[in-house]
Amino acid sequence: MTARNISQFWEWGRKIICVGRNYADHAKELKNAIPTEPVLFLKPPSAYVREGSPILVPPYTGNLHHEVELGVVIGKGGTAIPQAAAMEHVAGYALCLDMTARDIQDECKSRGLPWTLAKAFNTSCPVSDFIPKERIPDPANVQLWLKVNEQLRQSGSTSQMIFSIPYLISYISDFITLEEGDLILTGTPKGVSAVQEHDELQAGIQDVVTMSFRVDRQD
Ligand SMILES: CC(=O)CC(=O)C(=O)O
Numbered sequence: 438m439t440a441r442n443i444s445q446f447w448e449w450g451r452k453i454i455c456v457g458r459n460y461a462d463h464a465k466e467l468k469n470a471i472p473t474e475p476v477l478f479l480k481p482p483s484a485y486v487r488e489g490s491p492i493l494v495p496p497y498t499g500n501l502h503h504e505v506e507l508g509v510v511i512g513k514g515g516t517a518i519p520q521a522a523a524m525e526h527v528a529g530y531a532l533c534l535d536m537t538a539r540d541i542q543d544e545c546k547s548r549g550l551p552w553t554l555a556k557a558f559n560t561s562c563p564v565s566d567f568i569p570k571e572r573i574p575d576p577a578n579v580q581l582w583l584k585v586n587e588q589l590r591q592s593g594s595t596s597q598m599i600f601s602i603p604y605l606i607s608y609i610s611d612f613i614t615l616e617e618g619d620l621i622l623t624g625t626p627k628g629v630s631a632v633q634e635h636d637e638l639q640a641g642i643q644d645v646v647t648m649s650f651r652v653d654r655q656d
């Protein structure tokens with residue numbers, strides 16, 4: 438059996454745990470309350486898409502939004518991980534998009550239903566190459582950006598997060614055991630907006646990584 442390599446964690450079939458409303462400026466732009474505890478939801482591993490393949494607009498949405506986010510790749514699993522030990526469980530990072538069918542999410546919210554079809558569809562998690570932990574020595578202070586057709590839409594620092602990465606790892610692992618290869622999406626800063634078929638998205642983490650994706654309509 439060939440050994441698995443964490444640098445291809447998206448092929449492992451592990452969980453994607455997403456944190457919502459972790460930036461006050463984004464919570465405000467969507468007129469959501471500032472959370473007092475992390476808001477969590479999941480994407481399946483089938484949500485991953487890599488550069489070279491398109492982001493597909495599901496046929497049931499008319500308002501697909503980009504959300505650029507720092508992803509944290511778990512290298513060592515655990516349950517009830519104390520905050521003080523949380524960073525020992527991190528193998529590295531990835532730049533991610535939390536693609537969101539905003540119209541469907543709004544409808545689900547108003548009807549008290551889960552966000553699954555708004556957040557967990559195929560290609561809803563574009564992901565960059567794996568970034569080893571050493572390349573981002575201070576994940577609490579890196580700049581994320583996203584452009585649509587060369588126009589800057591999102592730019593924000595992870596220093597604006599409401600809940601820190603150690604807090605999130607500890608909080609999540611109290612309820613959901615973390616496993617090697619899991620990915621945590623840590624929330625998006627303000628500037629989310631709609632994308633259309635044929636748009637070109639580019640995103641980056643300051644001088645660490647960039648990635649590009651084309652948007653296509655799903656047949
Ligand atoms: C309202 C949202 O879609 C929450 C979310 O995903 C975020 O990043 O914030």
Ligand SMILES: [Mg+2]
Nearest residue numbers: 504535624625
């Ligand atoms: Mg998000």
